[in-house]
Amino acid sequence: MSLRIVFLGDIVGGPGCKAVSQLVPVIRQRWGPDLVIANAENAANGTGLTPDIYKKLCARGIDAITLGDHVYKKKQIVQTLQSESNIIRPANLSAGASGKRWMSVKPGPKDGQENPGGQEGPGGPGIQGVQGVYVLTVLGRIFMNMPANDPFATVDGLLDELPERDPIVIVEIHAEATSEKIAMGWHLNGRVTAVVGTHTHTPTADARILPAQVDGTGHPGIGPGGTAYISDLGMTGPHDSVLGRRADRVVSHMTTNMPFPFDVAEGNPRVQGVVIDIDTGSRRATAIEPIDLAADVTKPPFANG
Ligand SMILES: [Fe+2]
Ligand SMILES: [Fe+2]
Secondary structure (H helix, E strand, O other), X not given: OEXXXXXXXXXXXXXXXXXXXXXXXXXXXXXXXXXXXXXXXXXXXXOOOOHHHHHHHHHOOOOEEEOOOOXXXXXXXXXXXXXXXXXXXXXXXXXXXXXXXXXXXXXXXOOOOOOOOOOOOOOOOOOOOOOOEEEEEEEOOOOOOOOOOOHHHHHHHHHHHOOOOOOEEEXXXXXXXXXXXXXXXXXXXXXXXXXXXXXXXXXXXXXXXXXXXXXXXXXXXXXXXXXXXXXXXXXXXXXXXEOOEOHHHHHHHHHHOOOOOOOEOOOOEEEEEEEEEEEOOOOEEEEXXXXXXXXXOOOOOOOOO
């Protein structure tokens, strides 16, 4: 049997949330995913996530939510991180950081009308033989402002901690440096189902299923293959911008060194991410395909239509 997962890149501000409302139903209809996961670290006006926006995203068809270095920028999200089963913080933060380091999300019905929820959520009929899809995210350490523990050792430790042996695991590497993301892909190749990058808000053209080691050199770290990989999912938000912020403001700042408020932009809202097909028997990925859809701003919820 197969399982299909959609993972969307960082949702940015109101335009990103509206794009989710308009286009996740389209994604559900066109690709028929069993799960839709999204990074929502920029959903609250560009920085962080609030409980209200969390609820709206879940109601609009996002089954599970991850966060990155902006995890605690809206501190009220801490209660949501503690109480809800379908939202996680980066796993390699300080030991006392609030929130879960991994979640198990149950695949639900394909009609997109219900949120299957997390491991303790209402769930749907599920997919035969699949208890849950484990999702975890780690921060990179290169060119990142937020101090974090070794992401490679953190994932290795979590894989040993999970209650199932060799389950379906999706690992998000939220990092600035492409090299660190690619290294994570090879590090986990054949041991997890997918490794997807976020944080840079710009989709990369390197989506593929990582191959098995075939050169016979015996070099470690290449793995037995079968892990879907992309360096960055892109951004669910306004693309006539600098990473979601008003381009005029960012350009003014960068050309003068003067402070300018980096308000969230509005133009060209898009939904970007990938669709991943998984063989539930082997727990390995069989396909990964980018998604890049433009919202129609003449229609709801951008306009009254
Ligand atoms: Fe982001
Ligand atoms: Fe980030």
